[in-house]
Amino acid sequence: MxxxxxxxxxxxxxxxxxxxxxxxxxxxxxxxxxxxxxxxxxxxxxxxxxxxxxxxxxxxxxxxxxxxxxxxxxxxxxxxxxxxxxxxxxxxxxxNVYGPNQFPEKLIPKFILLAMKGKTLPIHGDGSNVRxxxxxxxxxxxxxxxxxxxxxxxAPAQKSSLKFLIYGRTGWIGGLLGKICDKQGIPYEYGRGRLQERSQLLADIQTVKPTHVFNAAGVTGRPNVDWCETHKPETIRTNVVGTLTLADVCREHGLLVINYATGCIFEFDDAHPLGSGIGFKEEDTPNFTGSFYSKTKAMVEELLKEYDNVCTLRVRMPISSDLSNPRNFITKISRYNKVVNIPNSMTILDELLPISVEMAKRNCRGIWNFTNPGVVSHNEILEMYKKYIDPSFNWVNFTLEEQAKVIVAPRSNNELDASKLKREFPEMLSIKDSLIKYVFEPNKKTSA
CATH class of the missing domain: 3.40.50.720 (NAD(P)-binding Rossmann-like Domain)
Incomplete structure (x- = not known):
């Protein structure tokens, strides 16, 4: 046959x-x-x-x-x-492997033979492709x-090849990181030292012997960033001095730092208008200086660019499935007497925090817009809250001008371009889809 x-x-x-x-x-x-x-x-x-x-x-x-x-x-x-x-x-x-006795039709021997004969070398495309x-x-x-x-x-060694040192034990993100490590079977310890105390950080590293360091510590203020306006030295001590000290100590020890930063260092402008879908990219210069908190975050982000061992993740208006947590953006706005209604980039922690752990494993570095793709407004979130959680819930809107009368420092409103993160993690959901899957469906109390 x-x-x-x-x-x-x-x-x-x-x-x-x-x-x-x-x-x-x-x-x-x-x-x-x-x-x-x-x-x-x-x-x-x-x-x-x-x-x-x-x-x-x-x-x-x-x-x-x-x-x-x-x-x-x-x-x-x-x-x-x-x-x-x-x-x-x-x-x-x-x-691509090359060397003596390679088949003559392969690129390197082919080019050598053609060049020896004075013949033209065939170039595919414009010649800019690299291998x-x-x-x-x-x-x-x-x-x-x-x-x-x-x-x-x-191999048994591979099971314990990772060990994380996490700063921010008492914080929201730091606590969630510990739970993720428990779930994934990754050994970890929380740092005991204060970020601004170099000797204490050195002691932590010598004791824990980590492979990666996660910095989820920082001053955001209680109950909100207005606190930073009246506590500027304390804010600088942790957000600037502490973060830089940690990055420097880790660099000396060859350790990658996953640094949870903020995207609240931008505001809509002529080049990135509200509703345009044009988001700020990682390389854009911060343009929001309305709050002292944001000033310190923009300052330390710029300085951290000089450290090649840091992966800076710009978190925005973080949300999780724990609707009882007072730091949760949904929890905050559901308790306000009045809310503004502006579309913003946001971070769904249930989806993105595990991605940050994967980024550590992949040795990702530099600045990353750490938000789900797209934007969602306050009203759209509260409409989902009403649909999935509490049908009797109602709210009242007010303008930015009216909001300014009841807060000390202005708030950042922007859209971050998450395409870089999306390329690295194509499975990442858009902000609205992620809200439904990770936040509202698990908390669903209605027949919606």
């Missing part, structure tokens, strides 16, 4: 996907110490030209051709055998290291 290319391809699929013999053999013998699966970086797909962070082991697999799709599928099988049967698997994703390469002897040495030293999927 004649064999067509399609039949040949299907037979290959049967052999390598439907009947994974090497994996089955290793599972059956139970004597294999390491199963190394050699994959490819093509499983990541194309890297965006403006990507700030390169592909890492936890990046989403987005193969763009049949070859890379089969390699991604093979990775899934290897991972499944590791998880289901405890097989000691290791997967490597190498990029990563590995020399063949380096690849061989890398496999030697991986064979003998790489942690396996079931």
């Amino acid at each position: 004649s064999t067509t290319p399609l039949v040949t391809a299907l037979n290959s699929l049967k052999q390598y996907i439907w009947h994974p013999c090497p994996l089955e053999a290793c599972k059956t013998t139970g004597q294999i110490k390491r199963f190394i699966h050699v994959s490819t970086d093509e499983v990541y797909g194309e890297t965006e030209e403006d990507a700030v962070v390169g592909n890492h082991e936890a990046s989403q697999l987005l193969p763009t051709n049949p070859y890379s799709a089969t390699k991604a599928g093979a990775e899934m099988l290897v991972m499944a055998y590791g998880r289901s049967y405890g097989l000691p698997v290791i997967t490597t994703r190498g990029n 990563s390469y590995l020399y063949c002897e380096d690849v061989a040495e890398a496999f030697e290291v991986i064979l003998h030293k790489a942690p396996r999927n079931n």
Whole structure:
């Protein structure tokens, strides 16, 4: 019977996907110490030209051709055998290899041969595309290291490879981080030292020996940021001096700091008008100086740019499923006598705090707008509250001018562009969808 290319391809699929013999053999013998699966970086797909962070082991697999799709599928099988049967698997994703005796049709030998003959070198596109390469002897040495030293999927060391040091134990976000670590089985300890006391921070690091540090400590004021207007030295001590001291100490020890900052350092302007959908990007200069709290946050964010070990997350009007927490934005506005009605970017902690933990694992750095995509207004939130929680709930609006008469410092209103975070975590929900899924559906008390 004649064999067509399609039949040949299907037979290959049967052999390598439907009947994974090497994996089955290793599972059956139970004597294999390491199963190394050699994959490819093509499983990541194309890297965006403006990507700030390169592909890492936890990046989403987005193969763009049949070859890379089969390699991604093979990775899934290897991972499944590791998880289901405890097989000691290791997967490597190498990029383009070059060296002596390489096939002449490959890029580097092809260009060398053409150049030696004085012929034109074929350039695809405009010539600006870049690729990563590995020399063949380096690849061989890398496999030697991986064979003998790489942690396996079931290695005990990997279970405790992370340990977090969290500052902000008594705070809202700090407490939630501890619960996330408990749920994910990540060892952690809360910092005992005051941020502005360098010796105390050093003692914490020496005692805890963390792999990552999370800073959820800071002064926001009680009951609100108006407190900062009359307690400026205290605000500076923690928000500026303390944060910078922590970043500096961690830099000396090679530690990444996930710093929960604020996006309340912007306000709508001519370039970012209200209702335009044009949000402030990470590289934009803060333009809101209405409150002393925001001034200190903008100041420390600018200074932290000089620290390459800091990941700054701009949180805005945080919301969680705990509607009893007085720091929850929904809880706040549901208790106000009157509220303004302005669309804003906001942060759903139930969805985004686990993402911040993943960002630590991915070694993300720099500034990130840490909000769900899109905006939502005060009235839209309260309408959801009325629909899902309390049908009898009512509220009264007032203007910004009227609000100014009952507060000490103006409040920030803005939209942050969350596209950078969305590219890194494509599964992240829009603000309104996230509100429903993580906040209102779990608290639903009506038949809506």
